[in-house]
Amino acid sequence: MTLRSKTxxxxxxxxxxxxxxxxxxxxxxxxxxxEKSLEIGSQQLVSVFAKASRDAVIATDLAYLASFAQSVVxxxxxAYIRIVDQNGIELTRKGDYFSVDTNVLPFDASDGxxxxxxxxxxxxxxxxxxxxxVRVDGIHQIFDYAKRASIFIAVIEMSLVALFSFALGTYLxxxxxxxxxxxxxxxxxxxxxxxxxxxxxxxxxxxxAFNLMSSSLAQAQDNLAQEYYKQKILSDKVxxxxxxxxxxxxxxxxxxxxxxxxxxxxxxxxxxxxxxQEALNHTPGTLLQGEESDQATVExxxxxxxxxxxxxxxxxxxxxSREKYWxxxxxxxxxxxxxxxxxxxxxxxxxxxxxxxxxxxxxxxEKSNHAAKAKSEFLANMxxxxxxxxxxxxGISEVLLENEQRVEQKDLLTLLHRSAGNLVTVINDILDxxxxxxxxxxxxxxxxxxxxxxxxxxxxxAYQATHNKLILLVDMPLSIDSKxxxxxxxxxxxxxxxxxxxxxxxxxxHVLLKVSATKxxxxxxxxxxxxxxxxxxxxxxxxxxxxxxxxxxxxYEGTGLGxxxxxxxxxxxxxxxxxxxxEGVGSRFSFSLNLKHQPEISSQQHHLQRQKLLxxxxxxxxxxxxxxxxxxxxxxxxxSLSSEQTQADQNDLSLYDVILIGQCERxxxxxxxxxxxxxxxxxxxxxxxEPTWGELTNHPLLTSHQRISQPVxxxxxxxxxxxxxxxxxxxxxxxxxxxxxxxxLVAEDSxxxxxxxxxxxEDTGIDLILAEDGAIALDLYQQMKPDLVITDISMPxxxxxxxxxxxxxxxxxxxxVWCPIVAFSAHALxxxxxxxxxIGMDDYLTKPIKxxxxxxxxxxxxxxxxxxxxxxxDLNVHLK
Numbered sequence: 001m002t003l004r005s006k007t008x009x010x011x012x013x014x015x016x017x018x019x020x021x022x023x024x025x026x027x028x029x030x031x032x033x034x035e036k037s038l039e040i041g042s043q044q045l046v047s048v049f050a051k052a053s054r055d056a057v058i059a060t061d062l063a064y065l066a067s068f069a070q071s072v073v074x075x076x077x078x079a080y081i082r083i084v085d086q087n088g089i090e091l092t093r094k095g096d097y098f099s100v101d102t103n104v105l106p107f108d109a110s111d112g113x114x115x116x117x118x119x120x121x122x123x124x125x126x127x128x129x130x131x132x133x134v135r136v137d138g139i140h141q142i143f144d145y146a147k148r149a150s151i152f153i154a155v156i157e158m159s160l161v162a163l164f165s166f167a168l169g170t171y172l173x174x175x176x177x178x179x180x181x182x183x184x185x186x187x188x189x190x191x192x193x194x195x196x197x198x199x200x201x202x203x204x205x206x207x208x209a210f211n212l213m214s215s216s217l218a219q220a221q222d223n224l225a226q227e228y229y230k231q232k233i234l235s236d237k238v239x240x241x242x243x244x245x246x247x248x249x250x251x252x253x254x255x256x257x258x259x260x261x262x263x264x265x266x267x268x269x270x271x272x273x274x275x276x277q278e279a280l281n282h283t284p285g286t287l288l289q290g291e292e293s294d295q296a297t298v299e300x301x302x303x304x305x306x307x308x309x310x311x312x313x314x315x316x317x318x319x320x321s322r323e324k325y326w327x328x329x330x331x332x333x334x335x336x337x338x339x340x341x342x343x344x345x346x347x348x349x350x351x352x353x354x355x356x357x358x359x360x361x362x363x364x365x366e367k368s369n370h371a372a373k374a375k376s377e378f379l380a381n382m383x384x385x386x387x388x389x390x391x392x393x394x395g396i397s398e399v400l401l402e403n404e405q406r407v408e409q410k411d412l413l414t415l416l417h418r419s420a421g422n423l424v425t426v427i428n429d430i431l432d433x434x435x436x437x438x439x440x441x442x443x444x445x446x447x448x449x450x451x452x453x454x455x456x457x458x459x460x461x462a463y464q465a466t467h468n469k470l471i472l473l474v475d476m477p478l479s480i481d482s483k484x485x486x487x488x489x490x491x492x493x494x495x496x497x498x499x500x501x502x503x504x505x506x507x508x509x510h511v512l513l514k515v516s517a518t519k520x521x522x523x524x525x526x527x528x529x530x531x532x533x534x535x536x537x538x539x540x541x542x543x544x545x546x547x548x549x550x551x552x553x554x555x556y557e558g559t560g561l562g563x564x565x566x567x568x569x570x571x572x573x574x575x576x577x578x579x580x581x582x583e584g585v586g587s588r589f590s591f592s593l594n595l596k597h598q599p600e601i602s603s604q605q606h607h608l609q610r611q612k613l614l615x616x617x618x619x620x621x622x623x624x625x626x627x628x629x630x631x632x633x634x635x636x637x638x639x640s641l642s643s644e645q646t647q648a649d650q651n652d653l654s655l656y657d658v659i660l661i662g663q664c665e666r667x668x669x670x671x672x673x674x675x676x677x678x679x680x681x682x683x684x685x686x687x688x689x690e691p692t693w694g695e696l697t698n699h700p701l702l703t704s705h706q707r708i709s710q711p712v713x714x715x716x717x718x719x720x721x722x723x724x725x726x727x728x729x730x731x732x733x734x735x736x737x738x739x740x741x742x743x744x745l746v747a748e749d750s751x752x753x754x755x756x757x758x759x760x761x762e763d764t765g766i767d768l769i770l771a772e773d774g775a776i777a778l779d780l781y782q783q784m785k786p787d788l789v790i791t792d793i794s795m796p797x798x799x800x801x802x803x804x805x806x807x808x809x810x811x812x813x814x815x816x817v818w819c820p821i822v823a824f825s826a827h828a829l830x831x832x833x834x835x836x837x838x839i840g841m842d843d844y845l846t847k848p849i850k851x852x853x854x855x856x857x858x859x860x861x862x863x864x865x866x867x868x869x870x871x872x873x874d875l876n877v878h879l880k
Contacts, residue, residue, distance in 0.1 A: 475628070513525075
């Protein structure tokens with residue numbers, strides 16, 4: 001039986017009992033009260049009738065009695081009335097009279113008539129009696145109706161109670177069912193499940209208590225699960241650690257806080273030959289260490305144990321049989337939650353083999369370093385020994401070329417000079433790559449002008465381009481911020497390698513060097529129209545000693561180190577060298593450099609106020625580049641593909657400030673030049689763009705300097721449009737710098753190099769002082785007090801470094817003024833340059849030397865010395 005049924009039945013029984021008691025007590029009260037009232041009323045009424053009829057009875061007035069009886073019966077709803085005298089003689093009777101039983105109660109009268117009587121008394125004398133029958137059937141009906149009504153009401157009430165009990169039970173059961181479902185959910189899914197019971201009654205509060213219990217159980221279950229998981233992990237760890245310790249190859253020692261051994265694993269027994277029983281209650285130090293154990297390490301271990309600190313050391317130990325072995329000890333203290341020491345655990349690994357290998361490796365490294373040093377010394381010495389004769393070969397051939405007029409001999413000297421230069425390039429490549437591989441490459445941070453570097457680089461490559469009848473183009477916007485900080489020499493080396501490679505592998509067309517600004521630096525691209533690189537060679541082209549053609553029948557010379565060196569130099573700047581190429585079309589080498597900018601006070605604006613430039617050139621890439629430069633310079637630019645087109649357009653050539661001709665081999669070009677020759681007041685500047693060939697290159701209008709060297713840049717156009725457009729002769733420029741009378745001391749142990757320097761400087765007006773070694777040079781310096789000293793580094797008796805130190809020491813006194821000292825050496829390593837600066841030298845010349853380089857160096861430091869003296873004089877005047 002369900003709780004709802006029990007609830008309904010219980011409520012119904014309680015209600016039935018209450019209703020039964022209520023109905024029975026009510027009906028009983030109704031019956032007794034009515035019965036009592038009827039008895040009293042009937043008795044009073046019959047007494048009244050007895051008194052009223054007394055006189056008539058005494059007088060035996062039957063007529064009156066009959067009338068009285070008749071009126072009483074009709075008026076008082078009596079069943080009968082009967083009056084008798086004292087003798088029992090009936091005087092009158094009215095109504096239905098059957099029998100009289102005055103001992104029957106009103107509700108007990110079966111005939112529905114309640115019989116009452118009253119004596120007729122006068123002064124205690126009885127004269128008869130009045131008998132009366134009161135009808136009680138109406139009361140019986142009312143009582144019966146009351147019983148039926150009570151039962152009906154009780155039935156209705158019981159029904160309503162049952163209905164309401166059912167509804168209430170259903171409502172309560174639904175709410176309790178939520179609890180049941182919650183319990184089932186907890187049973188199925190585990191604690192943590194919540195139920196929602198709306199309202200604010202006890203069931204709701206029970207639901208809240210259930211939710212709280214579920215959450216608490218869930219938390220307890222989680223805690224229990226975590227604790228179980230921890231215990232399981234701990235148990236697994238303990239089992240695992242026990243298994244590890246048992247099967248570990250490293251020796252494990254557990255000691256008490258005072259350092260006594262309490263347990264060792266089998267590996268310890270195998271390593272030391274001591275059993276567990278033999279090791280117990282001994283300290284590891286007394287058991288294992290010996291006379292050759294390092295005492296400093298032993299002291300470290302003691303301090304670690306004393307300070308309860310972990311430590312890892314290597315130490316020499318001894319076995320039971322006193323055999324030596326090396327171990328790496330990892331000692332760790334084990335502390336409880338309060339930080340109190342429980343035990344020490346030491347893990348000892350046998351490193352005897354490793355120590356032997358380390359000793360072998362150390363010996364091998366020392367041997368390798370010795371070999372690397374020998375290699376570096378060999379390369380440096382070979383460089384020195386090769387550069388020294390190369391200096392003579394290149395220098396003497398250069399001197400001879402200046403004075404040689406015979407074509408065949410000049411060509412042979414040019415070939416000799418170029419071959420020697422190629423050999424020097426090969427030496428430089430080998431030295432650079434060996435330095436990179438040795439990790440000795442360092443980048444210098446110096447301020448320089450990137451535009452100037454690009455201009456110089458392109459000028460150096462222009463000879464090769466012109467010789468190969470190729471066009472060299474440079475694309476670098478005037479607006480670009482070119483004041484940067486970086487390794488000028490290395491960047492120049494990268495560009496020379498890439499542009500030189502492009503010129504080497506290009507047979508027709510052009511090579512373009514493009515520079516553009518990026519967010520973090522500069523982008524460099526070298527683009528050519530050369531032979532291209534086969535797809536299978538592209539992945540390897542930047543590896544050392546790799547070329548497009550590595551066969552023994554290869555067409556192109558070189559070491560195959562240029563790209564490899566460039567790649568490593570670019571990587572040193574954090575960049576990458578990339579290449580794209582199509583065989584038969586050309587190649588593109590690209591890289592970017594993050595160069596710091598140096599603050600620039602003001603930027604020079606280059607505008608030529610709409611001056612006119614005519615370009616006659618059928619090579620469109622060059623024409624496109626010149627047009628871009630002209631637009632940057634605010635020039636009026638006119639382009640014509642040929643002289644024929646220019647004449648057909650009937651242009652007045654005298655209106656142009658500058659005319660550039662890109663070819664000079666057709667008859668129309670000759671007519672164009674002749675037309676200019678016959679124009680009066682001809683002021684137009686005419687230049688032929690290199691490379692040039694053909695008979696018109698010797699036209700009377702075109703003197704030897706009226707060819708503009710490639711690449712044509714903004715600076716060269718600016719020079720053209722200015723009045724200062726004459727060629728610069730190195731010797732003339734040096735004379736202009738007033739080198740006449742300058743005293744120069746050169747210390748050089750090679751007689752060939754002394755002769756070479758004498759020949760290079762014989763027409764400059766310089767007073768040359770030559771010394772065979774450093775000792776002689778020092779004496780000559782004290783005697784002559786020269787304006788400039790150039791000294792070799794490697795010399796007998798006294799080398800260049802010692803000479804520099806002695807000169808700088810002399811200059812500390814007032815007898816000797818400061819003068820520049822320039823190193824002149826065949827050692828091309830950066831370390832040599834840095835050493836020379838640390839010693840006190842001001843600059844560095846590398847053999848083989850070119851005449852222009854020597855003159856530029858002298859001019860540079862003589863002008864520097866003059867400026868220094870001038871600044872000093874101005875300061876003295878100011879002080880006075």
